[in-house]
Amino acid sequence: xxxxxxxxxxxxxERMGEKFPFFQRKNKNKLYLSDRQxxxxxxKIGLGIAHLVLILWxxxxxxxxxxxxxxxxxxxxxxxxxxxxxxxxxLKHFEYLFNETLYLAWVRNTLFISISTALLTLLFVSxxxxxxxxxxxxxxxxxxxxxxxxxxxxxxxxxxxxxxxxSILSSIFPYFSRQMMLILIYSGGAIAxxxxxxxxxxxxxxxxxxxxxxxxGCSNMQIYRLIIMPVAKPMLMIIGLWSFIGPFMDxxxxxxxxxxxxxxxxxxxxxxxxxxxxxxxxxxxxxxxLLTAIPIVLLFVSLQGQLVSGLSKGSVKG
Amino acid sequence: MKVVLKNxxxxxxxxxxxxxxxxxxxxxxxxxxxxxxxxxxxKTTMLRMIAGLNSITEGDLLFNDKRMNKVAPKDxxxxxxxxxxxxxxxMTVYENMAFSLTMRKERKSLIDERVQEAAKVLQMEENxxxxxxxxxGGQRQRVALGRAMVRNPKVFLMDEPLSNLxxxxxxxxxxxxxxxxxxxxxxxxxxxxxxxxxxxxASKIVLMDDGIIQQVxxxxxxxxxxxxxxxxxxxxxxxxxxxxxxxxxxRFISDNRLMMITPTKTHKEGLEAFEGKxxxxxxxxxxxxxxxxxxxxxxxxxDVVEMLGKEKILYGKLDDGKELIISTPGHYKYQxxxxxxxGYDLEAIHYFDQETGERIN
Ligand SMILES: Nc1ncnc2c1ncn2[C@@H]1O[C@H](COP(=O)(O)OP(=O)(O)OP(=O)(O)O)[C@@H](O)[C@H]1O
Ligand SMILES: [Mg+2]
Numbered sequence: 254x255x256x257x258x259x260x261x262x263x264x265x266x267e268r269m270g271e272k273f274p275f276f277q278r279k280n281k282n283k284l285y286l287s288d289r290q291x292x293x294x295x296x297k298i299g300l301g302i303a304h305l306v307l308i309l310w311x312x313x314x315x316x317x318x319x320x321x322x323x324x325x326x327x328x329x330x331x332x333x334x335x336x337x338x339x340x341x342x343x344l345k346h347f348e349y350l351f352n353e354t355l356y357l358a359w360v361r362n363t364l365f366i367s368i369s370t371a372l373l374t375l376l377f378v379s380x381x382x383x384x385x386x387x388x389x390x391x392x393x394x395x396x397x398x399x400x401x402x403x404x405x406x407x408x409x410x411x412x413x414x415x416x417x418x419x420s421i422l423s424s425i426f427p428y429f430s431r432q433m434m435l436i437l438i439y440s441g442g443a444i445a446x447x448x449x450x451x452x453x454x455x456x457x458x459x460x461x462x463x464x465x466x467x468x469x470g471c472s473n474m475q476i477y478r479l480i481i482m483p484v485a486k487p488m489l490m491i492i493g494l495w496s497f498i499g500p501f502m503d504x505x506x507x508x509x510x511x512x513x514x515x516x517x518x519x520x521x522x523x524x525x526x527x528x529x530x531x532x533x534x535x536x537x538x539x540x541x542x543l544l545t546a547i548p549i550v551l552l553f554v555s556l557q558g559q560l561v562s563g564l565s566k567g568s569v570k571g
Numbered sequence: 572m573k574v575v576l577k578n579x580x581x582x583x584x585x586x587x588x589x590x591x592x593x594x595x596x597x598x599x600x601x602x603x604x605x606x607x608x609x610x611x612x613x614k615t616t617m618l619r620m621i622a623g624l625n626s627i628t629e630g631d632l633l634f635n636d637k638r639m640n641k642v643a644p645k646d647x648x649x650x651x652x653x654x655x656x657x658x659x660x661x662m663t664v665y666e667n668m669a670f671s672l673t674m675r676k677e678r679k680s681l682i683d684e685r686v687q688e689a690a691k692v693l694q695m696e697e698n699x700x701x702x703x704x705x706x707x708g709g710q711r712q713r714v715a716l717g718r719a720m721v722r723n724p725k726v727f728l729m730d731e732p733l734s735n736l737x738x739x740x741x742x743x744x745x746x747x748x749x750x751x752x753x754x755x756x757x758x759x760x761x762x763x764x765x766x767x768x769x770x771x772x773a774s775k776i777v778l779m780d781d782g783i784i785q786q787v788x789x790x791x792x793x794x795x796x797x798x799x800x801x802x803x804x805x806x807x808x809x810x811x812x813x814x815x816x817x818x819x820x821x822r823f824i825s826d827n828r829l830m831m832i833t834p835t836k837t838h839k840e841g842l843e844a845f846e847g848k849x850x851x852x853x854x855x856x857x858x859x860x861x862x863x864x865x866x867x868x869x870x871x872x873x874d875v876v877e878m879l880g881k882e883k884i885l886y887g888k889l890d891d892g893k894e895l896i897i898s899t900p901g902h903y904k905y906q907x908x909x910x911x912x913x914g915y916d917l918e919a920i921h922y923f924d925q926e927t928g929e930r931i932n
Pocket of ligand 2: 614615616730
């Protein structure tokens, strides 16, 4: 900054160039290839600040995650998590998780609920999205509007209704468990929200495709199954993924609705490891969280390629 | 197969007016019929009704004397080529072409045979196993044709299939389509709003406007003997000069009294009934006679001369500002900003009743 008061204003790079010839040469030889305008000094400062903020943010997110991973493997942790302890690699928290808690049952419950929710959602959204996009029927506009408005009411507001619904349903079908009620709640919400998304996506697929299929001999069901569904696959995959992950993340509904720890989902089950001093084991909680994250991450990574390539190949125009 | 439309009308749900009304049309076996008309006149609607994609509000659709109004599209033995080609993006070119046969559960060997045959005719053998997104527009067009061909349909329906191609390729595909039609001999109904396509390809043109058929005939008929003012103005490029005037003592006098035409003997007979009435005279740009000296002549101030090589197009004005377009052979000497005299080829003048727009002579 001591150069700035000798009249001639120099950019940061020029000043750097004076001090370090190597820096200068490299800059002169390099062609400026970016399509954007070169940054002004102000722009550079702004960019620096933006980077700083982002890095800080990343640290705020990553540091607890890092602590979680470390504690999960730290044999010197017990009961309550204590920071800056010494580290000794051990799997004892995982052992505790599998042997002393109902972790495996929770995994099973969660998978059952997640998969059912995803399948149910996909099935119904397929019908509703396709129908809303392709058919004109009475009440089409108003029912779409209604769906949109219902979205604004939080699911939890319906909790008493859910209890009543469950008792009515289970008196008719004795096998109707609380978990199934949960599946209905999750997929109900997902169907409403995703109908919109899928309708929008199918709207962007030319109806001439439907016509061509009709002439080629497809029934309405076949048009959806053989033509529209494959074309809309990326969207369907995203919808499926979202509704699959939902039950992993939600803790409130299972906590309220499910009664015995044996029927808990992962989120609700793991919570018992940190909120009750009798069962308190924070490192095991960390270990459980870690294990839960792995399949979801893997799922995302493995589907990522398809999601992206599918989105860009959605339609063919002349 | 012979396609007959008897008194067909179409009214869309939620519309006040009929989109199509009183359509009577016969399309003979092996004909290449082009439906021509300005945008929004109902061409696509008509084609989709023949395909069975739109319902028919009134009238009868007959294929070889069999009523088809209620038959499902897949059972009509037709194939359609769409404007956007409507190729299935998730299938390869081969699967696209084979799809209709697969749906009919044909034998694999037969399907393969047909697809290979179509690919050969269309010169698409090398691209059979790529997705439609990886080939060019002209090739997609050919896949769309191939998909229609493998079904061996009785009628080809095409809705502006060339409108997405660039000018050069369009010209090329035009020739290929005609060649293909000669080779297969399938009855073809082709929709377009491009009159060059219609004039060059059709064995029969159906010119429509406003949901009504204006004229049906060979390209020659429509050009030489337009039935009404709409046809006269629509067909031909540059378009016909239409001059408003009156018949006075057996002669046509334009409203601005700058053009006078003595009809030929044959024309005179028809015009007798219009003595004193308003009549429009139509003259194609190429039917003026350069350097008119004898008979009826008129003077025109030429503003712009377009040199196209084999012909020159002169854009001029009469003294009162009425615009005229005149086409002359390219080697004639004309310059913008000059005044020239022209005569008429009297045989080639079309007279129309101004009240009804119908042709008189
Ligand atoms: N599904 C529909 N519902 C209501 N009206 C329609 C429908 N499809 C077309 N129309 C109307 O029918 C008329 C004719 O449409 P059509 O698509 O047949 O025109 P076109 O001659 O094919 O025009 P273009 O050359 O632009 O394709 C138009 O006025 C249009 O608004
Ligand atoms: Mg159209």
